Amino acid sequence: MNVLMVAEKPIVAEEIANILSDGKCSIRTERNGCSVFEYNANFRGKSANFRVTSTFGHMMCLDFPEDYQRTETDPDKNMRDFLASEAEDCDFLVLWLDCDKEGENICFEVIDAVWQAMNGTNGDGRRFMELVFRARFSAITEKEIKNAMSSLARPNIDESLAVDARQELDLRIGCAFTRFQNDYFKNKYFELDKNIISFGPCQTPTLAFCVERHDEIVHFKPQPYWLLQAEVELPGSGGGGICRTLKLEWCRERQLNRGVAQTFFNKVKNCTEATVSDLSSEEHQKEKPDALNTFELLRVYTRGCISYPRTETSAYPDSFDFFAALRELAKMPKFRESVDQILSDGILKPKGGTNKGDHPPITPKRVPSWLNEGCARVHEYIVQHFLATLMRPCKYLTKTVKFDIGGEQFQFQCRVVTDPGFTTVLNWLAVAQDQTMADNAPIVGQRIAIKKVDMIERMTAPPDYLTESELISLMEKYGIGTDGSIPTHINTIYVRKYVTVEQNRQLVPTKLGIALIHGYRRVDPDQTLLSMRMNVERQMELIANGEADYATIKKQTIQDYHDKYIHFVKNIRVVDVPFAEIFTAKVDSDTFKFRNYRSSMKMVETSRPQRLFCPKCKNEKVSKLHGAALSFTGCAFCKQHTPER
Numbered sequence: 001m002n003v004l005m006v007a008e009k010p011i012v013a014e015e016i017a018n019i020l021s022d023g024k025c026s027i028r029t030e031r032n033g034c035s036v037f038e039y040n041a042n043f044r045g046k047s048a049n050f051r052v053t054s055t056f057g058h059m060m061c062l063d064f065p066e067d068y069q070r071t072e073t074d075p076d077k078n079m080r081d082f083l084a085s086e087a088e089d090c091d092f093l094v095l096w097l098d099c100d101k102e103g104e105n106i107c108f109e110v111i112d113a114v115w116q117a118m119n120g121t122n123g124d125g126r127r128f129m130e131l132v133f134r135a136r137f138s139a140i141t142e143k144e145i146k147n148a149m150s151s152l153a154r155p156n157i158d159e160s161l162a163v164d165a166r167q168e169l170d171l172r173i174g175c176a177f178t179r180f181q182n183d184y185f186k187n188k189y190f191e192l193d194k195n196i197i198s199f200g201p202c203q204t205p206t207l208a209f210c211v212e213r214h215d216e217i218v219h220f221k222p223q224p225y226w227l228l229q230a231e232v233e234l235p236g237s238g239g240g241g242i243c244r245t246l247k248l249e250w251c252r253e254r255q256l257n258r259g260v261a262q263t264f265f266n267k268v269k270n271c272t273e274a275t276v277s278d279l280s281s282e283e284h285q286k287e288k289p290d291a292l293n294t295f296e297l298l299r300v301y302t303r304g305c306i307s308y309p310r311t312e313t314s315a316y317p318d319s320f321d322f323f324a325a326l327r328e329l330a331k332m333p334k335f336r337e338s339v340d341q342i343l344s345d346g347i348l349k350p351k352g353g354t355n356k357g358d359h360p361p362i363t364p365k366r367v368p369s370w371l372n373e374g375c376a377r378v379h380e381y382i383v384q385h386f387l388a389t390l391m392r393p394c395k396y397l398t399k400t401v402k403f404d405i406g407g408e409q410f411q412f413q414c415r416v417v418t419d420p421g422f423t424t425v426l427n428w429l430a431v432a433q434d435q436t437m438a439d440n441a442p443i444v445g446q447r448i449a450i451k452k453v454d455m456i457e458r459m460t461a462p463p464d465y466l467t468e469s470e471l472i473s474l475m476e477k478y479g480i481g482t483d484g485s486i487p488t489h490i491n492t493i494y495v496r497k498y499v500t501v502e503q504n505r506q507l508v509p510t511k512l513g514i515a516l517i518h519g520y521r522r523v524d525p526d527q528t529l530l531s532m533r534m535n536v537e538r539q540m541e542l543i544a545n546g547e548a549d550y551a552t553i554k555k556q557t558i559q560d561y562h563d564k565y566i567h568f569v570k571n572i573r574v575v576d577v578p579f580a581e582i583f584t585a586k587v588d589s590d591t592f593k594f595r596n597y598r599s600s601m602k603m604v605e606t607s608r609p610q611r612l613f614c615p616k617c618k619n620e621k622v623s624k625l626h627g628a629a630l631s632f633t634g635c636a637f638c639k640q641h642t643p644e645r
Contacts, residue, residue: 001048004087004118005135006055006110007096008103012033012140015056016096019145020050030079036086040407043092051086055097058106080113087114094133095155096148100311101482101544105163107155129154132150139365162544165554169536173561174200177568184572189583195512201533202481204520207490207498207509209474211517214509220462225254226261227458230410231451232274232403236440244436245451248274248403248410258457265455268406275447277409286394286431288422290314290353291361292385315353317360322390331367335383338425342390344372350389367373384425392421396431401442407449412436418530465506479537511582512630519575524567532560 007013007145017025025039035529037052056079087093095110097103109418115128133152137144137558171202177199233243255261291314316322326347330339353361359495364383368376396417414434423430442448466474471490475481481489490507493499498513536557568575 001043001046001092002090002119003043003048003050003092003094004114005052005094006083006096007052008055008056008057008106010056012096013037015140016145016212017052019140019142020052020149025052027416029616030082032082034079034082036621045072048092052096053083053086054478055106055110058102058109083110083113085118089116089119090114090117091119092131092133094117094135094149094152096135099136099138099450101159105158106161108157108160111155112163121521131541134498138360139363141365143327144365158550161550162540165543165550165557166536166540168554169561170201172558174203176561176565178570180565181572181575184576185579188576188585189579190586191583192512197512198492198494200489200492201536202485202489203492203496204491204517205478205533206471206475207513208506208517208520209471210493210499211509211514213463214514217465218463222459222461223256224258224457224459225256226258227254227456228252228268228408228410228453230260230268230274230403230405230453230455232448233451234436234440234442235366237469244440245435246401246412247411251402251409251411251465254458261455262417264408265453268408270449271406271453273447274403274405274410274443274450276401276444276448277404277440278400279444280400280402281397282400283418284398286396286421286423286429287352288350288388288391288393289385289426290350291316292363292382311361313355313357313361317350317355317362317388320347320360320363325363325386327364327391328366329364329387331382331465332370332383333381335387335425338387338391341424342387344348347390347394348392366534371601377403388422389424390420391425394421394423394429395419395432396433399437399441401437403448465502465508468505468507471507479534480502514579515582518578522577523571523574524564584599 003015005013007016012036014035017039020041021039027035027037029035034053034594039050041048041050043050093111093114095107097106097110102275111128111132118131120130121458132155134155135145135148136151173517178197181199182197185197186195191259195550223267230248230250232245232246232248236242236244252264255264324341326342330336362382363386364379368379395416396415396419397418399414401412403412414436415431416435417431417433420430428437470491472486474491480486493513494501494507497510498516499507499509539548539553543550543553
């Protein structure tokens with residue numbers, strides 16, 4: 001009996017084969033570069049020869065028929081042929097693809113490639129599916145892999161169909177809008193000759209977030225405001241020692257009226273002493289983080305050091321073995337003390353987080369024998385985050401001293417940490433302490449010398465441009481993209497030159513990005529609003545859960561976007577208005593510009609036939625009429641070249 005097992009990546013296939021064969025597998029490499037690992041073991045109570053290999057991700061891609069294509073589609077036919085050849089004389093198929101919706105979709109690509117080659121099918125697809133099993137795992141560790149092998153399930157067709165639906169919808173919508181607007185704007189404006197002016201159901205709302213913030217900044221009108229500030233000299237302990245200067249904050253709100261602020265300032269400007277009017281302390285608690293979810297951590301994952309990183313879940317499952325994880329981490333000298341502290345205090349499982357039903361949160365699985373510097377730092381962060389989720393919250397006191405100056409209240413605040421808790425491992429989240437009053441706190445009624453009192457004028461400031469992390473948070477909040485595709489959408493708006501990445505990773509829209517979003521809003525706000533994409537994502541989730549029909553949802557969504565496309569095409573001149581304000585048209589109503597250089601010829605309206613006047617050499621040229629369009633060959637007198645059509 002022969003069993004074919006297929007993973008998603010070569011290194012995962014190697015790890016699985018080594019674990020299940022106890023390191024006794026043989027290896028051969030095929031012409032396409034794929035390795036096949038072989039070993040003997042029992043399967044379903046019988047002796048079997050196992051072949052373990054992998055894909056390199058998706059083997060198939062979706063595209064239009066040749067008549068509608070502008071570029072060739074290159075599905076990985078070699079991989080399909082390779083898998084089919086390995087499936088010959090095999091009796092069972094075990095799928096070890098990544099356990100997310102994309103992985104489920106690749107499962108069915110593998111099935112499609114091998115089912116006719118395997119034993120016992122006789123061309124019967126239903127009979128074949130009885131020979132197909134799905135391994136479900138969240139980490140490449142011995143325990144996880146062996147548990148998955150002993151509890152094989154079946155592939156989920158609903159999750160695969162949800163991916164098919166999303167791929168087809170994104171292709172149809174993206175291509176339709178992109179091809180139309182790309183042709184329209186590139187043919188009209190000089191500056192856009194080399195741009196790809198694309199539209200995407202996720203890409204466009206992503207850009208809209210950036211442009212909305214840009215508009216807030218541009219339309220922001222700074223306003224002056226005034227506030228009072230005071231400085232006092234706090235004497236040293238016991239009346240001696242070094243005096244410390246305390247900067248006091250005014251207890252009133254900032255004043256938008258200078259005259260009102262001046263009235264308050266007049267009350268205090270001549271005062272020489274401040275009287276301590278109140279002392280108070282308030283305890284605060286900085287909560288520890290929820291469990292870690294998605295980052296791009298696949299390289300660390302494939303070495304078996306962490307759990308599967310593509311997950312939106314941030315709550316630990318009830319069955320999670322915290323003790324086993326901590327015992328493994330205790331082998332790392334750097335964290336041994338923290339592990340001992342957690343075990344001594346008792347494991348404090350975080351109360352927050354959400355369960356999205358995909359994978360458990362990202363957790364460390366074993367101590368790596370070797371990782372390169374970048375991966376080692378990522379692994380260390382995951383360990384730190386995991387330990388922090390099991391520790392006490394950080395506790396601190398906020399001490400407030402209030403001062404009376406001429407009837408106006410000022411205050412000084414400082415923080416004192418009473419229990420650092422989880423910040424001992426996530427030290428960059430530690431609460432900043434102020435020891436100013438640690439040994440010489442004032443008492444109520446005490447009079448303290450005033451160093452100075454000022455009335456300060458400031459201006460209100462606009463918000464900053466969105467950072468990448470802020471944009472990711474917005475996309476996650478509104479369901480734009482998936483945990484795996486969000487970075488791709490952000491990269492797309494950068495590659496398309498819709499935004500630039502500036503200092504502090506801020507995303508600043510370009511004039512092209514701004515024109516696009518402003519144009520979309522003029523013709524149809526829904527194209528940039530979040531409701532349409534959020535609704536599509538909800539529909540895809542219903543398909544994945546088996547709660548909605550794939551064909552019905554796809555048909556209705558295509559119809560919705562078809563109606564919007566027709567409206568978009570009919571109103572493209574409205575979309576064009578923001579473009580016309582900032583880009584140079586190749587042909588104006590009275591000026592014909594030549595591509596590849598900036599010279600132009602003016603239309604002379606005096607008589608028929610119409611003539612073109614060249615302002616450079618002061619000569620005229622008779623134009624030819626072809627229907628409603630003008631055809632011309634450039635100014636022969638000053639040797640301008642024929643414009644491209």
